[in-house]
Amino acid sequence: MFIRKISQYIEDRQLFFPGAKILVALSGGADSVALLRVLLQLGYSCAAAHCNFHLRGAESDRDEAFVRGLCQKFGVPLSVTHFDTQAYAAQKGLSIEMAARELRYEWFENTRKEIHADFIAVAHHRDDSVETFLLNLIRGTGIAGLTGIAAVNGKIIRPLLGAGRSEILDYLAELGQDYVTDSTNLEDAYTRNKLRLNILPLLREINPSVDESIMETAHRLADVETVYRKSVLKSCKRVMENENSISIPRLLEEPSPQAVLFELLYPLGFNAAQQKDVYRSLSAESGRLFYSKTHRLLKDRNNLLIQQLENRTVCMTLHQKVVDLATAKTLLHHKNVACLDRSKVHGPLVLRKWQAGDRFIPFGMKGFKRVRDYLCDRKFSLYQKEEQYVVCAGEDIVWLVNERTDNRYRVTDATTAVLVLSVEPSAE
Numbered sequence: 001m002f003i004r005k006i007s008q009y010i011e012d013r014q015l016f017f018p019g020a021k022i023l024v025a026l027s028g029g030a031d032s033v034a035l036l037r038v039l040l041q042l043g044y045s046c047a048a049a050h051c052n053f054h055l056r057g058a059e060s061d062r063d064e065a066f067v068r069g070l071c072q073k074f075g076v077p078l079s080v081t082h083f084d085t086q087a088y089a090a091q092k093g094l095s096i097e098m099a100a101r102e103l104r105y106e107w108f109e110n111t112r113k114e115i116h117a118d119f120i121a122v123a124h125h126r127d128d129s130v131e132t133f134l135l136n137l138i139r140g141t142g143i144a145g146l147t148g149i150a151a152v153n154g155k156i157i158r159p160l161l162g163a164g165r166s167e168i169l170d171y172l173a174e175l176g177q178d179y180v181t182d183s184t185n186l187e188d189a190y191t192r193n194k195l196r197l198n199i200l201p202l203l204r205e206i207n208p209s210v211d212e213s214i215m216e217t218a219h220r221l222a223d224v225e226t227v228y229r230k231s232v233l234k235s236c237k238r239v240m241e242n243e244n245s246i247s248i249p250r251l252l253e254e255p256s257p258q259a260v261l262f263e264l265l266y267p268l269g270f271n272a273a274q275q276k277d278v279y280r281s282l283s284a285e286s287g288r289l290f291y292s293k294t295h296r297l298l299k300d301r302n303n304l305l306i307q308q309l310e311n312r313t314v315c316m317t318l319h320q321k322v323v324d325l326a327t328a329k330t331l332l333h334h335k336n337v338a339c340l341d342r343s344k345v346h347g348p349l350v351l352r353k354w355q356a357g358d359r360f361i362p363f364g365m366k367g368f369k370r371v372r373d374y375l376c377d378r379k380f381s382l383y384q385k386e387e388q389y390v391v392c393a394g395e396d397i398v399w400l401v402n403e404r405t406d407n408r409y410r411v412t413d414a415t416t417a418v419l420v421l422s423v424e425p426s427a428e
Helices: 002-013 030-041 058-074 085-092 096-115 126-139 165-175 191-206 210-239 248-253 257-268 272-281 325-329 371-377 382-386
Strands: 021-025 045-052 078-082 119-121 240-242 245-247 289-291 295-300 303-308 316-323 338-341 349-353 389-393 396-400 418-425
Touching: 002 030, 002 165, 021 030, 021 096, 030 045, 030 058, 030 165, 045 058, 045 096, 058 078, 078 096, 085 096, 096 119, 126 191, 126 210, 191 210, 210 240, 210 248, 210 257, 245 248, 248 257, 248 303, 257 272, 257 295, 272 289, 272 295, 295 382, 303 382, 316 349, 325 418, 338 396, 371 382, 371 396, 389 418
Parallel strands: 021 045, 021 119, 045 078
Antiparallel strands: 240 245, 245 303, 289 295, 295 303, 316 418, 338 418, 349 389, 389 396
């Protein structure tokens, strides 16, 4: 019996505690309607939440009207919201599916808090979990992607994961309960629908119990993933010199460098092909760059350097003041401060990034040195070189910011006035 099966699943997974208030995500489709009805029959206190995404014209309004009627019939409090999903997707650069997902889950959580519900129940069932397993297998994923859909994820719970779609439809038929059908679920335009309509029926012809077989595999992999996760997290900590630098020698000492590299790079948006290229670059010369949508990775000597890509430009501001020699002597050894002989500095000071051909006479030296060579000698990475500023007086570089002043402008015992410079990001 369907009700007993769901009750047993809730009990075995300890999804709810007695007296819990449940916010049911109610689309009006068969799965969510069955979820609401079975929870009500089991005696849980339920409220419902419905999102109108305005993606299917009159169908979207039909679904909302159906949900309102259903909740009124059973005395279930209902919250409804409307989204301009297409505008949100365009603004965020997301697919329609991802935009709708972000919108609904954020709103569900806000609604849960407003009505003081304990959990949000969504209607994913066993077939959905099987589809997710196959989707991730096709796309390429780590072990975590082959564990199916989780029964619990924070405040999100999924009581129907123990039942298949056919069992849900049989349950609704026994109740005489109608529901609405999303016409897009009958089209095979999306990858998931292609699996649902084309691939899974073929697999079931080969093995009628393929859903159970896949879910059993997913459950076993979930146990394996728990053990793997503990081990690989330790490996990740060992190879990270800091949050933006992976030590290549340490990485290569790990039992499975590629697995560790996957765990570090996959969350940053690097796909499987890119990860292979990165791994092959570990023994190559420095300077190779790899890009995802959100990050770039530099192979630099013995490290892989990670940098997040940002749309905004960080503006730097030059601060200057004049002090006497006695005051300046307390600042002479501060790396982030430049002390120059004021009488030798002519013309306005300009702060800019260094350019090819720039040269200066580093403090303590007699001859000119190219800024490029100086930075190479200091073993600056490409990222560090890109962010290096200089302060110029006319054609002369007077300070390689936070590195070295120019020897021609050094402070001596004959200096009477000292120009003190510092650079920091602008407040805005």
